[in-house]
Amino acid sequence: MSKKSNFLAVCLRGSGQVFFMENQVTGAFFLAAIAYASYVSTQWAIAIGAVVGLVVATLTANWLQCDQKSIDAGLFGFNGILVGVALPTFVADSAALWFLLVFGAAASTVITSAVASTLTKTWAIPGSTGPFVLTGWLLAACAYSFGGLELISEKPELGTDYLQGLVTIPSAPELLEIFFRNIAQVFLLGSAISGVLVLIGIFMASVPAGIAAALGSLIAMVVAIGMKANPIEVSQGLYGFSPVLTAIAVGVVFLQPSWRVAVYAGLATVVTVFVQGALDIIMLPDGLPSFTAPYVLTMYLFIAPKKMMAPHPHSHIQSDHLLEKS
Amino acid sequence: MSKKSNFLAVCLRGSGQVFFMENQVTGAFFLAAIAYASYVSTQWAIAIGAVVGLVVATLTANWLQCDQKSIDAGLFGFNGILVGVALPTFVADSAALWFLLVFGAAASTVITSAVASTLTKTWAIPGSTGPFVLTGWLLAACAYSFGGLELISEKPELGTDYLQGLVTIPSAPELLEIFFRNIAQVFLLGSAISGVLVLIGIFMASVPAGIAAALGSLIAMVVAIGMKANPIEVSQGLYGFSPVLTAIAVGVVFLQPSWRVAVYAGLATVVTVFVQGALDIIMLPDGLPSFTAPYVLTMYLFIAPKKMMAPHPHSHIQSDHLLEKS
């Protein structure tokens, strides 16, 4: 295989890894989903940003001589593609945007490596999209500080009875759209068709992961509507994308599937909906989106617990504290 | 002993562990303190929430097959009881409240286990009420997001000369009330009588812990009034509950008592008053209470230092950094 096609394969796998799938075809479907949403919204900067972010993050990992097997598996690309999608979603096209995007994608690789050397090394906690969340927050926040960057105000697409508060439960067609938007929004895409493409891509790589994604989307929809979350946000799929990731990560990818793990993943998925509601509020004063932070926080907390590890008893610590008598 | 009565004992110990006491009688006194405050304020949801949180958190630990000795000691119950007290204090009674409370109490057990597997395992830092603080923040914040949950506005009880700013030092009877409220507020209770019950409970399990609690309350009162903190908050005991926990934790429970440890605990207790003032401000934009975070942060920082651990010298790091020449 030529080096060039090899790099292409690595990038496609990096795309697929956003949903934990080391699969080039899946990655291609995800890129198609992004391209479709860019086409519909005519915001081509998002699709171009995705490719630039993916390429820069992967090249940076090569330059830093990060673990080659991980680079080849696409594990240094998926945070970069998300940075590349997120930035043009919130910041208007300009030279400064692309300058920021290139440095941000490179930084996402350093942060991925930092998380691997700390949380993963010591506690076996997968970094997942945590580096994207941190990079995304810093980039989005600094867009407020620099006159060279212009923030795009979010314009939610409204218009249905559900959104206008006339009915409390969305209609069946709306529920179907929400179901797929919950999946598309992992890539910050509001298009249900993109969600269909993403879900097909997941199923092509792993049937259990596809089922977990579907169940995660369903659970999120039921809990968010039942708790009367903001209908506009529910309708856009903003209450669903983190729970979808949690359902796959906890239920299929990082733990050995079993009935107990399924119940555990169900608990984690419901908790993610609450954490979504919480982080939306907590990030509000800073004017920052929560990105996939609800998934990242919940997943970290649910993957961290280890067998045999007891909480510290309420008695003297047995390590040599500074003030312990020697 | 029958399994049922055994479970009751475990739950009572879980109640006692809020003040580090593995003692059923102490736990019963604490529940009585909660019940009394619920009776006075007619907010029975708080007492019921305490029991539900305690039971759910303990059952979750059983289901997750957490360390049995720790479960029996009540170490998986005390964060649950605090979640159960805190949520109905801030959110009005409704079906959605109880749904949230049950999932929140279950999550507090997962988080307790996550902290044990990370901070405690690697650095011998006790998790203590850290899991409650994190769970409480997420649950309180998400109450703003969901229409199904109605926030209760805080109504501080006012009325004395001290509170009205006519005098700068509270009168002796007021000082006595503050002294006991500082202790009761660990359970988010504003009743001085509840504080008396809690302090009796502590003394029944450990005289040194009782003395530390009393001294912690005194120090907090003097520093808060001396620094001219908001008299309403001082009067309600809101400047005292975290320092009380710090005094017991650092001075008696986690370090071997000695004169040097007593001075160290005194420093930690004063610092906790400052951190209380700081976190009240830092949490303000998010509209979240600081819960026991001032205690948790201060205690983590004062328990973490280990003998022989030097700060990294300002010279090349001796571990294999990514960019080190091989």
Added chain:
Amino acid sequence: MSKKSNFLAVCLRGSGQVFFMENQVTGAFFLAAIAYASYVSTQWAIAIGAVVGLVVATLTANWLQCDQKSIDAGLFGFNGILVGVALPTFVADSAALWFLLVFGAAASTVITSAVASTLTKTWAIPGSTGPFVLTGWLLAACAYSFGGLELISEKPELGTDYLQGLVTIPSAPELLEIFFRNIAQVFLLGSAISGVLVLIGIFMASVPAGIAAALGSLIAMVVAIGMKANPIEVSQGLYGFSPVLTAIAVGVVFLQPSWRVAVYAGLATVVTVFVQGALDIIMLPDGLPSFTAPYVLTMYLFIAPKKMMAPHPHSHIQSDHLLEKS
């Protein structure tokens, strides 16, 4: 050498360590820079605070019997001196200020020790000025809570065409002033002359560190002006002090210098400018300055990555999770 002169030497090294230099003459130059700025602004509390913070932090390390070699190297003094400079910069002179400053400087030593026992011990991440940032945030925040502490409103010195927005690029003399203020602001000083003194001090201890400081200041200036950051803040040197520290730390101090490390340090320096812009926004709702947090965060992330550490693959974790089948 008498004990007294020895303590003086330790304190002077503590001053020098703010820029990673274990050098008494350098430390003396830094104190002169602080004294000069205090003289110009007639805010003598800042110079006195520096000395008090330095002495209290060092004495606390002695009392806690921290690692003697580190104490002698000044590694427990440099966070204390920064606390001592920062507090009187933001809080007006009063008895309560000095009470807070003494306890804050003592706490900075405990926090330095806590960071050494956690981040440094487990991940070889140098604590650097992280303890100052945490202490500074807590002290500055609690100044809002206590009536005994009065906050000083920041009065930026304005007046040039650049600041008034008539021109987009500062004039040559202004650029020179910014170049030196970028260095002086590490000590929260707005005086270009102080920056000259600091830079001389650095060069006396280490020529490579001096060059890195100069390049860091230049890069920060170009990026901040190019991205159109707030001209007032750029002019005061507020966009430059963290990048200066990053350039020295990543390029010279903590990694073995090489061409690849130089490029890496350049990337880190540019990223620090973005993080500066980000943290200014993120800290805004809390009304807190970001201090050296942009440097601390960036440096931690760029020093953490270790060779051979791969991100966790997207497959079952191989450690004994609570729910793993036994």
